């Protein structure tokens with residue numbers, strides 16, 4: 421009989437194959453095979469291994485896949501950390517142990533410390549530390565029991581408690597058709613990578629995953645967040661047809677992707693992409709996007725000791741302006757919460773999602789905000805004339821914050837740079853804090869546009885941390901309470917003639933598109949691979965039916981009822 425495990429959808433698509441269970445190699449080298457030599461020799465051995473790991477990470481950091489590159493650049497920062505090196509040196513000299521034993525001990529302690537943090541983001545970094553430790557130990561000659569992930573056979577459905585970025589990076593291309601994890605969340609590094617590699621993934625399945633038998637047939641349904649094992653022939657046929665349909669639908673949508681998204685009743689809906697890296701900006705045209713509706717600039721600031729300079733940012737934004745059509749919306753650095761930035765000294769916060777995050781941090785560090793805006797202004801001087809360049813503020817909760825930002829941006833020669841006149845850019849705000857949605861009609865006069873961030877809005881409205889797998893299920897952006905706030909925002913936008921974009925992940929779900937348009941959203945900004953299908957969906961809807969659907973959804977009691985409504989033909 422088919423076994424069905426329910427978890428969280430982490431990367432879309434359907435993968436069908438044969439189940440392989442992976443228990444990550446633990447750092448348990450046989451120490452009797454590594455007796456301690458003289459501390460000078462052991463330290464030297466360690467430094468040699470360290471240099472080899474640095475070279476590995478340098479190579480991986482140059483991957484064409486920008487997410488892989490970014491993750492390994494961050495590993496390089498951890499590897500070069502003085503505290504790590506000093507601790508290993510101290511153990512070698514003070515305890516007269518081998519380089520292998522000292523590395524094992526220090527990495528183990530450090531990973532344990534990170535693991536104990538309540539903050540899921542920091543707890544998640546324990547995997548990165550273990551990953552680096554395994555690399556060091558491998559170069560020190562320690563024989564690890566790491567499963568041969570790189571030799572997994574074709575048609576594999578890979579099940580594990582969690583996977584490190586290195587685990588994913590070494591999967592043989594095309595062999596792993598789906599990933600099922602006992603833990604982790606859709607926002608973890610592994611999920612981000614799986615999405616970018618196009619491998620369907622489900623996470624938070626729990627320990628029941630390990631009661632399954634390797635070699636059974638299995639299906640990862642990355643759309644509904646389920647893993648099926650020992651699947652009956654009938655269900656297998658059904659899923660194979662569904663997978664085929666999913667792939668064909670994607671291919672058809674891609675073939676029409678360059679045509680505009682116009683509803684049956686003649687309304688054009690701009691469909692843009694959310695870009696997290698230069699590669700995603702570069703791919704936006706190929707998927708038919710009407711530009712970039714959310715450039716998450718955090719990637720520019722991560723994994724480095726100092727912020728990017730004005731010149732660096734200007735060159736980056738100028739390059740992007742040449743690569744996108746119609747619109748480029750650059751979001752100001754959204755640091756804090758689950759996105760710490762190394763050169764910003766964060767105080768320890770018990771609830772970082774409710775702490776010094778996004779615009780709150782930028783108002784405290786105005787130079788960061790001003791430099792970013794000036795660089796965008798300077799780049800916009802030479803932008804193609806038709807390009808709509810926008811600057812967007814994250815985590816706005818009050819009108820005073822917008823006023824404070826305007827004062828910061830207006831300081832010091834707002835219009836002139838080395839004698840050159842700078843254009844005034846459209847300034848908008850993310851609506852992702854409930855207070856901002858509730859007073860959207862009061863905020864509208866201050867700004868040129870709104871962009872609704874349902875990823876955060878849902879977590880704040882439903883008091884459910886978006887990175888915590890045990891409650892993540894609650895933070896459903898289709899909950900009627902969230903929909904009511906979307907409606908309030910759209911009504912305010914319409915009353916003041918301001919565009920209202922929606923850039924949370926839900927905008928990329930074709931089933932939700934008619935509802936969002938019915939609520940009054942005027943632009944959609946979606947994860948890159950979703951753009952063709954979202955455009956195709958828009959072409960089949962009629963706005964008056966969308967409005968009726970939205971009215972019915974607003975009257976629902978719960979997210980499940982809304983989802984049922986959307987599933988009706």
Ligand code: PEP
Pocket residue numbers: 714716754852872873874875876877923924925
């Ligand atoms: C959001 O919160 O919905 C959003 C788009 O921003 P991020 O996911 O970067 O917080």
Ligand code: MG
Pocket residue numbers: 814852873875876
């Ligand atoms: Mg957000």
